[in-house]
Amino acid sequence: MLLRICSVILILFAFWLMLSGQFSILLLTLGGFSALLSVAISAQMRLFHGKTQLAKLVWSLPKYWLWLSVQIAKCGLDVALRIVHPKLPIEPSFIKIPVSKSSGLGRTTYANSITLTPGTLAIKIDEENILVHTLTKAAGTDLMSGEMHRKIPLE
Amino acid sequence: MGNRAPHQVAKMVDVITWVMLVLGSGLVLVGGIGILRMPDVYTRLHAGGITDTLGAGLILVGLMTQSGWGGATIKLCLILAFLFFTNPTASHLLARTALKFGVKPQPESKKGSSSKV
Structure with a gap:
């Protein structure tokens, strides 16, 4: 489960980079925070408990x-x-x-x-x-x- | 090859874009005509589906061929993806609500045929 959470954080952060296209320290920090916050909320909603294998779906x-x-x-x-x-x-x-x-x-x-x-x-x-x-x-x-x-x- | 090739490639991309935009707009128009011609709410949703999937899809892909590899293309892809997730949800809710409140299909269609396993 930890692996899944880490990979989701990485994917979300990459997503942020893709959409913003800006690489200033402020925006990178904000992106990191929002990725963490989204994952925290998803974990609270028990979205990481499923059995679906993400890697297979790619x-x-x-x-x-x-x-x-x-x-x-x-x-x-x-x-x-x-x-x-x-x-x-x-x-x-x-x-x-x-x-x-x-x-x-x-x-x-x-x-x-x-x-x-x-x-x-x-x-x-x-x-x-x-x-x-x-x-x-x-x-x-x-x-x-x-x-x-x-x-x-x-x- | 030389310096003529890139020019020709750009022209070909333009032609592809035009074909997709015109085809997409045509299908949006057909979807609109369908909404007018179809007899009831359920069949009208089928006609509207063409506008949302094929019409919008072709127009967005046509725009992608012009926006090149970059942020704009990714955003167009996202618009397409969101459209493909939200459109069935909205259609499904409309149809389910219509059925729940007893909107009758016109003309009377046969209900509940076989359910094979």
Whole structure:
């Protein structure tokens, strides 16, 4: 846990440097203090007690984001074409998608990814299911195949 | 090569920026048209989603190609990241609240189909 806290302090400080771009003593000190303060508050909120391994996510999460971006582009173009189509060919419906992520972070990421992808919208989330509103039949069957669920690198 | 190459590269970057900005603006427009054409609140949120993800994404990436490697690009990346975290939260809350207060989907859509394991 100490290792995690130290690495978070370092990351936050690097983040400060990146955003400020100033290297005067005053600003460096302020940055150090704010990194420490954020970590202290996070520790108070027990944010360091989780089991998620940060190092593993450094590689797998950007890979997932890339896949998700391609997905967003594909579905977005499909929905855009349907919007400008004179007949407005949509078949909206509600479906229930099973979810087997044990962590809150995993479930949140799944629901957020569903909503981010145009054509699907996560409405209600509980331990086992997500209620999704879909704009087309194809969007629903895509979700049912569970590909997105498998690609998320969180448990 | 010589001193012509950098000039051509800059021109190509300009073309990429233009394509992305025009495409992004077009998708924002389509999202707006969608909000007008869709029949109810749930389907309208789908149309609005295009504006927030593809439209804003293309415009921001287009701006990144102009801002070069530096603080501005990092800040644009951050704007994009925050947009991608906040947009689904807002859409989800709108839809959930609408459902909770009994807003009916138009036209009547089928509710609760199979839930395979």
